Amino acid sequence: MLALTDKDIRTSFINASRKEAADLTLPAEFDSLDWDRLDLLGWRDPKLERRAYAIVPTLEGELIGILFRHPGSRPRTRAQCSWCNDATLPNDVVLYNAKRAGKAGKNGNTVGTLICEDFECSRNARRPPKTWYEGFDVEEARLLQVAELQLRAAAFAVQV
Numbered sequence: 001m002l003a004l005t006d007k008d009i010r011t012s013f014i015n016a017s018r019k020e021a022a023d024l025t026l027p028a029e030f031d032s033l034d035w036d037r038l039d040l041l042g043w044r045d046p047k048l049e050r051r052a053y054a055i056v057p058t059l060e061g062e063l064i065g066i067l068f069r070h071p072g073s074r075p076r077t078r079a080q081c082s083w084c085n086d087a088t089l090p091n092d093v094v095l096y097n098a099k100r101a102g103k104a105g106k107n108g109n110t111v112g113t114l115i116c117e118d119f120e121c122s123r124n125a126r127r128p129p130k131t132w133y134e135g136f137d138v139e140e141a142r143l144l145q146v147a148e149l150q151l152r153a154a155a156f157a158v159q160v
């Protein structure tokens, strides 16, 4: 994805108040992120324990910022991330909740989804997949994983 500025991030939210967007703390490594290897920027607020954010580019090149609520617990069984869709994850997955944008959200309408706890999806999608058969094109499959992650994250952002 293209590099974002502090302002890009704070003005992209569709389900956060102006105050919530102003109060957020950027990820500690913000100045050294490798944007080429990210399909979305997701992080947990270093200061507000139950808050997390994801900035997702849509296929039209728009940015959708989503404010999430961390559930404070993890599922009892091993869950699969609905974004990177990887069943052999090296990290935890939690059920994140997002308030819907606009009126629906004001009425308490939320949408939940299982996502890698620290939004490791971009990194996971870039791991080479298993070689299923001789001649299996690992690089092509890897690119497909990345493309699918972009689609799933964008579809969720639009749903919010």
Ligand SMILES: [Zn+2]
Binding pocket: 081, 082, 083, 084, 085, 115, 116, 119, 120, 121, 124
């Ligand atoms: Zn994931």
